[in-house]
Amino acid sequence: xxxxxxxxxxxxxxxxxxxxxxxxxxxxxxxxxxxxxxxxxxxxxxxxxxxxxxxxxxxxxxxxxxxxxxxxxxxxxxxxxxxxxxxxxxxxxxxxxxxxxxxxxxxxxxxxxxxxxxxxxxxxxxxxxxxxxxxxxxxxxxxxxxxxxxxxxxxxxxxxxxxxxxxxxxxxxxxxxxxxxxxxxxxxxxxxxxxxxxxxxxxxxxxxxxxxxxxxxxxxxxxxxxxxxxxxxxxxxxxxxxxxxxxxxxxxxxxxxxxxxxxxxxxxxxxxxxxxxxxxxxxxxxxxxx
Amino acid sequence: xxxxxxxxxxxxxxxxxxxxxxxxxxxxxxxxxxxxxxxxxxxxxxxxxxxxxxxxxxxxxxxxxxxxxxxxxxxxxxxxxxxxxxxxxxxxxxxxxxxxxxxxxxxxxxxxxxxxxxxxxxxxxxxxxxxxxxxxxxxxxxxxxxxxxxxxxxxxxxxxxxxxxxxxxxxxxxxxxxxxxxxxxxxxxxxxxxxxxxxxxxxxxxxxxxxxxxx
Numbered sequence: 388x389x390x391x392x393x394x395x396x397x398x399x400x401x402x403x404x405x406x407x408x409x410x411x412x413x414x415x416x417x418x419x420x421x422x423x424x425x426x427x428x429x430x431x432x433x434x435x436x437x438x439x440x441x442x443x444x445x446x447x448x449x450x451x452x453x454x455x456x457x458x459x460x461x462x463x464x465x466x467x468x469x470x471x472x473x474x475x476x477x478x479x480x481x482x483x484x485x486x487x488x489x490x491x492x493x494x495x496x497x498x499x500x501x502x503x504x505x506x507x508x509x510x511x512x513x514x515x516x517x518x519x520x521x522x523x524x525x526x527x528x529x530x531x532x533x534x535x536x537x538x539x540x541x542x543x544x545x546x547x548x549x550x551x552x553x554x555x556x557x558x559x560x561x562x563x564x565x566x567x568x569x570x571x572x573x574x575x576x577x578x579x580x581x582x583x584x585x586x587x588x589x590x591x592x593x594x595x596x597x598x599x600x601x602x603x604x605x606x607x608x609x610x611x612x613x614x615x616x617x618x619x620x621x622x623x624x625x626x627x628x629x630x631x632x633x634x635x636x637x638x639x640x641x642x643x644x645x646x647x648x649x650x651x652x653x654x655x656x657x658x659x660x661x662x663x664x665x666x667x668x669x670x671x672x673x674x675x676x677x
Numbered sequence: 678x679x680x681x682x683x684x685x686x687x688x689x690x691x692x693x694x695x696x697x698x699x700x701x702x703x704x705x706x707x708x709x710x711x712x713x714x715x716x717x718x719x720x721x722x723x724x725x726x727x728x729x730x731x732x733x734x735x736x737x738x739x740x741x742x743x744x745x746x747x748x749x750x751x752x753x754x755x756x757x758x759x760x761x762x763x764x765x766x767x768x769x770x771x772x773x774x775x776x777x778x779x780x781x782x783x784x785x786x787x788x789x790x791x792x793x794x795x796x797x798x799x800x801x802x803x804x805x806x807x808x809x810x811x812x813x814x815x816x817x818x819x820x821x822x823x824x825x826x827x828x829x830x831x832x833x834x835x836x837x838x839x840x841x842x843x844x845x846x847x848x849x850x851x852x853x854x855x856x857x858x859x860x861x862x863x864x865x866x867x868x869x870x871x872x873x874x875x876x877x878x879x880x881x882x883x884x885x886x887x888x889x890x891x892x
Binding site: 451452453454458459461463487488489490493496497499500501502582583584585587588591607608609610612613614615616 | 862
């Protein structure tokens with residue numbers, strides 16, 4: 388009998404010791420998170436950033452689903468401009484693309500934790516992002532547009548009209564910068580939400596008056612037959628033209644060079660224009676063939 | 678109609694992920710919780726203190742944070758070591774729920790009157806016999822209600838796995854709303870309601886079955 392108890396106790400102790408370890412790492416890790424970040428990236432530079440991807444034979448591409456960039460078609464296949472574009476570039480580079488859905492808020496952590504190799508999902512190039520990640524040459528242009536219910540489109544086309552209105556945008560997006568920074572919105576009150584789709588949902592349900600979203604996003608969502616078809620872009624107002632780039636881990640000079648070259652090569656063949664045409668984005672393409 | 682079927686299919690696919698997390702967490706967390714509850718009742722003070730501290734940490738921090746820690750911290754600290762997203766979610770859920778279950782078990786075990794143990798001793802039973810043959814069944818009966826509470830909470834908590842990008846049902850629904858379709862987001866409620874409804878019926882059946890066993 389004593390043996391049984393001793394055995395059970397031993398079991399409990401090992402179990403709790405294990406649980407203890409994971410519990411303790413809880414507290415440690417949250418403190419050291421920041422410093423380890425930079426440590427991982429410097430170590431990587433020595434190892435050769437491109438060979439890491441090439442050795443795996445696949446590039447894990449972090450995306451979120453939205454039309455017309457990455458979305459599912461009628462038969463359930465992943466399609467969209469970025470999907471086709473990334474597939475072509477990977478073909479050029481001789482690696483397989485693997486699309487991994489991520490939470491947009493965690494994109495930098497995902498990149499540093501190497502759970503993805505790049506963010507390729509209509510990422511706006513900003514100084515802040517350039518400081519934290521290696522971003523390719525801009526390949527596409529975008530702007531921020533103001534979206535509101537169709538009946539209010541007239542009213543909100545002037546700074547006078549938008550006084551006191553509630554404006555929403557995705558937090559930490561280019562839209563947020565516009566809604567908080569532009570003089571046009573000075574007298575409006577701003578609310579941050581967690582995605583562009585939520586911003587539209589707020590306007591649609593009337594909990595907010597207007598949303599600042601990507602022009603590219605508006606193409607996919609405001610079309611006829613969509614639930615948002617009764618929302619309208621305020622034609623006379625558009626803000627802060629911006630540029631899209633593909634973000635890689637900091638200190639990835641080789642990868643950056645290779646991807647930039649591959650994109651240029653595709654542009655020279657006219658393939659980027661062909662893809663863009665398919666999703667009616669041709670006007671926005673910045674890389675021109677020679 | 679075709680759209681409805683398409684949406685339902687996608688959401689079911691997402692709900693499959695929720696069900697996996699639910700089932701595995703439940704199967705692993707209940708026995709682990711029982712072990713932990715022994716630890717927190719141990720007469721060996723350092724073990725008791727350790728277990729109690731762990732339970733405090735797990736119950737005292739958000740499950741969302743624990744998911745982040747399990748999935749991101751090892752690769753950030755040690756480079757190459759990566760968990761599969763689902764495995765990371767399972768680990769976080771199992772540890773979290775085991776901590777909660779252990780407290781329920783502890784409460785249940787401590788609520789059994791001394792007399793029950795003494796009666797067992799009088800009958801000449803061994804300690805393990807007393808626990809498994811007399812105490813445990815009474816504990817099970819007493820804790821059915823609080824456990825069912827936790828289990829139903831777990832069904833809905835599985836949605837938290839989305840923070841490490843597991844394509845669970847709410848995430849699937851939000852993908853539809855990013856494509857201009859709003860109603861799937863609210864339709865997800867039906868899946869949870871039905872699932873919890875079945876669980877509620879199941880638990881009331883179990884309670885009825887255990888009713889003969891007057892504690």
